[in-house]
Amino acid sequence: MNDPANKDEMLKILSARVGLTPAEYEPLLAGTHILPIAEATEILTGAPELGFKSLAGSSGIVDQFNVDHQVYAAKEFAPEYADASLTRKSRRCARR
16 A cells, blocks of 8 residues: 555555545545554554553553443453454565
């Protein structure tokens, strides 16, 4: 996604996913940061103790906030929801 040569194909895929045209979707990319595979893997696999620096940690914080503010009654996030296997596989492929 960070390679400009893939921009048209990326916009076609992403816009179709949300029911927009590529032209409608393109401005939404301005606030989007695509993490490098190594950084994404760290965040996906990081311990809850890392707080906002890991998916498990930030999800736990948000979950507790929502329970505390009665958005929902009980915590909903479970660490097994975050499956980093595809990211790990992509990382191995990228090193080749």
